[in-house]
Amino acid sequence: MEDPAVWAYRSPLDIKDRVLKVVSEQAVEMKEKNIIAPFVFRKETAEHRFSLNYATLDDCLPLFCQLQRASTLPPADQSHMINAIVLSRQSRVKFNTSWLEDLYEKIVLETQGDRNTPLAKNPGRIMLTSSRLYFQPFNNIDRWPVLKIRLKEIKRLIRRRYLLRQLGLEIYCSDNAPVTHLFLSFKTEEIRNQLYDHILQQDVQLEEVGQEDMTLRWQSGYISNYEYLLYLNSLADRSFNDLTQYPVMPWVISDFTSDHLDLQDEKVYRDLKKPIGALNQERLDRIKERFVDMPEPRFMYGSHYSTPGYVLFFLARICPEYVLCLQNGKFDHPDRMFNCLQDTWNNCLLGAADFKELIPEFYDGATDFFVHKGIINFGIKQDSRPVADVELPPWASCPTDFVHKLQDALESEYVSSNIHHWIDLIFGYQQRGEEAENADNLFYYLTYEGAIDLDSIEDPNERAGLETQIMEFGQVPKQLFTTPHRRRFCTTPVPHPTSHPVPKLGSQVEVRGDSDSDKRSLESSIEKSLEVAEPIIKTVDFSKIRTHLKYTLHKDAVTDAKLSVDGKNVFSVSQDSLLKMYSLEEQRQLRSVNLSSMALSSCLAMPDNKTIIVGSWDNNVYFYSIEYGRVLDTLHGHDDAVSSIAWKSGTLYTASWDSSVKIWRLPQPEPGQAFSSAEYLGQLDHDEGVTCLDLDPESRLLVTGTKDGHLCVWDLYTEYISNQLAVHHGRINAVLVSPDVRRILSCGEDNYIKVLDTGTGTEIFTKDVHDEILCLQWAGGLVMSGNSAGFVQVWDMDKGQILHQSKAHQDAVTSIDVAEDGRLLSGGYDKTVIVWQCG
Structure with a gap:
């Protein structure tokens, strides 16, 4: 892939030698009319002019040219050169x-x-x-x-x-x-x-209170639980100025459904003796089962209780610019935002990878982070409603009432008598080592101080990767106590401060754009969001599947099979080089097309149900018209076999054994328009042949698997690799990105199926399945797989369990497809295609 080229030179209009014109092939636009909104990424040649007020071109152009040269280098060399430029420039600057x-x-x-x-x-x-x-x-x-x-x-x-x-x-x-x-x-x-x-050593007068004094003051009831927890956070290096180590507070209420909250009833409180991940015994049992078979360094929880993403999850309504900064210019999917207290608590209680605790804002009297002022367009949820205020429990009449009741709960007799157990887990002796394991409180090793010596790592790319992982994955607070924390003497509630003296995140964020025109623009964007809502697979019971229809048309192994968009036909390709079209209504073959002299590897139907795209071992991609019964175009795309193809939102992605994924512009023809050939956009280079690929729902992320077992995560906005992981021994057969983009699934010829955290690459789940899994596909919230023994399997990946499996083929299952209406399709090495009935 060619790097986005940037050329800088003097404009002919530059009379004063202070105007710079930059021609770029891609640009990021943000804050148009000073309105906070998702960034716009434009991949097109454009001119930009800059007027220099405080310098001349001669002052700046040499540095611009150096940076432009750096942009043409591979990512590793690019970072090295930019660091060298920055270091050289900074070393020449002295204090004025x-x-x-x-x-x-x-x-x-x-x-x-x-x-x-x-x-x-x-x-x-x-x-x-x-x-x-x-x-x-x-x-x-x-x-x-x-x-x-x-x-x-x-x-x-x-x-x-x-x-x-x-x-x-x-x-x-x-x-x-x-x-x-x-x-x-x-x-x-x-x-x-x-x-x-x-x-x-200078003349400073510091206000310091010793740890022992603060603990005694808390035990005696002179300061509140809230104040003491804030003090411990500060002592453990948690700071409001560092999102990676933001102060952490406990969930104390577990009842978010009742109409009335009785703080005298112990049943409404969360068990403070246990970490979040251990509150649900069923989930804990699954975690422990996985923990036993895990290689060293072992961990129980693949995600943390405090990360920058979790902090901004709660504060998105008052810190939208920070969210855009953290998430590459995009807001989270509307349904994944902080919309409802009950849903958030349930997810922390039941979710496979959600163990987040709260932040101080829940207890300090502030309520603005619950309220959406209607200026920022966060998008439309699946229930067709825009993101609005956070939905509070029935027992809270308003955000102020909710926070007041949380404050009362934090200072209640029950919490005062038990909060020392939570302190042991977060700041104390149960934080790490054997005691943490005994308390079901063990996290990934890179979250602990001293786990790795970054100064000893000489490879700048490896060091940068580890630093990014440490920043984004979460950090365990500094350990303050090595013995059990003392219990509070006085459990009588003490006055709770109404605010914290440190300015909190978002206090300086200015949101603009409340004019009538801006409101009309917002309403228009909401309407557009409703128009382009993604179809969702309807609710189907995939845990029970049975054969509905079975047929054999090919002379060799079926390599891929897909249902048409309207669900009436099945398209299949095979090593016999034939494309077959089979009518489910008439239960007969409609088309048999010889596209190549070599095996066909993959196929997909365009959304208009008129064109089939086929990848072949002869290095080509074929576009076959169902309407006219002929090949519309042949794309000479690669230097080796095309292994996998994907199409989304007007873009085609083709993977090949030539170690590349190529990206093509291929818009769906409008009604009445003729088919147009694919236009080359760029190339993603790999070290080995690419065997499989998958996209996230919004085409922000591309995940690929290679012949040597490497899994690569690509940022499609920048077209740079964001992570490369040695996941399997030998070929990766299939990869999947979860609908919420938080997990990546993979299977390989080493007989393992694995689940990784998208952001950090950490293995959340790994299992030796004995028979090689060759294909994977999402089916609602479940995963379908086909293995080398001929079984089609239904997985619940939250539990890491097979819910159901059926003997499908006499030989290996080579392809799985799940239609939007819930119908299931499989193809096999035994030349057979099977349509399955669910429920």
Whole structure:
């Protein structure tokens, strides 16, 4: 695939040598008219002009050219070159001493570090003098050219963990300071400690309370449970300024269905002695069964209780820009958003990979994150309603009433008597090791501090991958206690603070676009969302399937079989090089077409039910017209056999043994329009032959499997690989992306079926199925598979169990298809096609 080319040169209109024209093949558009909305990704040649106000082209063009050259390199070399450019540029920048506030200030220390804000870090020079702390960013996008904090304004100084390493320093200041908090990170712990020690040696007056004093004050009832939990979060390096280590709070209420909430009834509370993942015994039993057979390092939970994604899941209504930043310019699917308290709790209780705890906002008096002000278009849910306010339990009359009752619950006698158990799990002796295993509280090893030494990893790509995984997958808080935490003496409720002094996430987010025209635009976009809603497979009982129709037309193994969109016909291809069309209504063959001199590998029907696309071992892709009974076009696509094909939203994807996936523009013809040939868009290169592929429902992600067992995850907006994992020993036969895009399923010739977390690549489930699975397909919330022994199987992947299996073919099952109306189809090495009846 050619990298998006960028050319920069002086415009003929550039009289003052300050206008730059950039020609790009792709661009990302955001915040049109300053309205927060999903980014628009345009893959087309376009011109952009920039007027430089503070520099000339001669100042900037050499750097632009360096960056343009870097963009033509492979991803690994590209990152290396960009890092070298940035390092060279930053090393030449010194602190501008003209910014010193007082000529008589004595310079104590000058160093370099990053100022961290949620989802962003800004590098710069740090200067400590005898009276002030200065931060001078390397760029000019910050509010202050130089941030100046007087030392007497510093009230708290905390050494923080950053990316599971002791690299952070958080500074809390008085209300008179330009900022009330500053979170810095450094390249090494030594540099961080050096600045920390030098600040302490200056004339500063810090407000510190020892851990023992705070614990005694909490035990005696002088501070609330809420205040004590916030203190422990801070002590354990959880910060409101770091989404990867955002403060964590417990679910304390488990009743979200009753009309009345009786806080005197212990049945309404969650069991605080158990982690979220252990509250449902049935789910816990499945997790333990998987845990026993897991290779080292073993873990019980494949996802964490606190991640940036979970924080923004709750705060999406007040932090939409952070959501777009985290999710590559897109909001989550409307039905996966924080829409209902009961549904969220049920998913945490029953979901296979949802173990999230709450955030402080649930207990601090704020209610704005429950309310949708109607400005942002988050999309339309499956019930045809737009995303609105969060649906509260029946016992809450409004968001304020809900939060007040949660506050009362957190300070109740039951929680006060049992919260020390939860502290043991999150901050204490049951957090890690053997005690964590005994308490059913063991997470993936990369979530623990000290699990890996990033400084020892020399490969920059491997290190960057691990850093990304640590940032996105969740981090266990720093362990504070190695023995059981003491119980509270006083269980009498104490006054609960109405707000927290630290500005919370989203407090500075400005949402605009409430004019009449913007409202009309929003209504229009909602209507469009309703028009393009994806069809959903109707509810069918796939746990019971039986043969409805069986026929044999091919002379060799069936390689792929598909139901037509209208459900009336079956299309199948075979190693005998024939495309067959079979009528289910008349139960007879309608077409038999010899497309090639070699085997055909795959087929699919276009949504208009007029064209069949077929991949062949002769390197070609064929387009066959059902209407006219002839080949419309032959695409000479690859240098080796075409192994798999997929089409969605006007784009065709073809995989091949030549180690590539090619992307083609292939819009569906409008009524009355002639068929148009596919237009080449780009190529995704692999190290080995590609055997299979699958797309997520919105065509944001492409997953491929290769002959050598590697699974590759591609970002289709950037057309770059985002993850590459050695998942199987030998060929991968099939891959699937789950409808919620959180999991990837794969099966290979090593007889294993595996489930991976999409974001981190962590193996959530793995099972040796003894007989090789050759094909996979989603069927509603279940998964259908076909194996080498001739069985069609129905899987519940949330439980990792086979619900049903039927002996289908006399030899291996080579293909599975599930239609939107719930009908099931299988093809086999025994030359047979079977239509199945469900329910």
